[in-house]
Amino acid sequence: MPNPRIEPLKRVLAIEPDDDVAWFGLGKAYMEDANFEEAAKALRQCITVKPTYSAAYYALAQSLQKLNRVEECRQVSDQGIDVSTKNGDAMVTKNLEALKSTLPA
Numbered sequence: 344m345p346n347p348r349i350e351p352l353k354r355v356l357a358i359e360p361d362d363d364v365a366w367f368g369l370g371k372a373y374m375e376d377a378n379f380e381e382a383a384k385a386l387r388q389c390i391t392v393k394p395t396y397s398a399a400y401y402a403l404a405q406s407l408q409k410l411n412r413v414e415e416c417r418q419v420s421d422q423g424i425d426v427s428t429k430n431g432d433a434m435v436t437k438n439l440e441a442l443k444s445t446l447p448a
Contacts, residue, residue: 369385423435
């Protein structure tokens with residue numbers, strides 16, 4: 344059974360396609376369903392709408408890691424570390440660095 348938050352978030356985005364919080368929520372809902380392909384699409388859109396959304400980089404990197412898209416995960420992690428450092432989001436920076444350290448060389 345799909346996450347009950349998915350359809351309401353899709354309706355919000357149909358009305359307001361630039362709602363970064365709704366894109367992030369949709370991505371996280373897909374992650375909860377282990378639908379990492381759709382999660383990655385939603386989270387990438389979140390970053391497109393709001394390039395400074397630190398937490399979206401971490402969630403996207405997690406989704407890419409689950410999809411075994413290692414190089415893409417590494418790139419997103421690097422971008423996220425840059426953004427989160429500029430934003431002063433120390434926890435996101437720490438989480439991205441930890442995730443990146445688990446990636447194969």
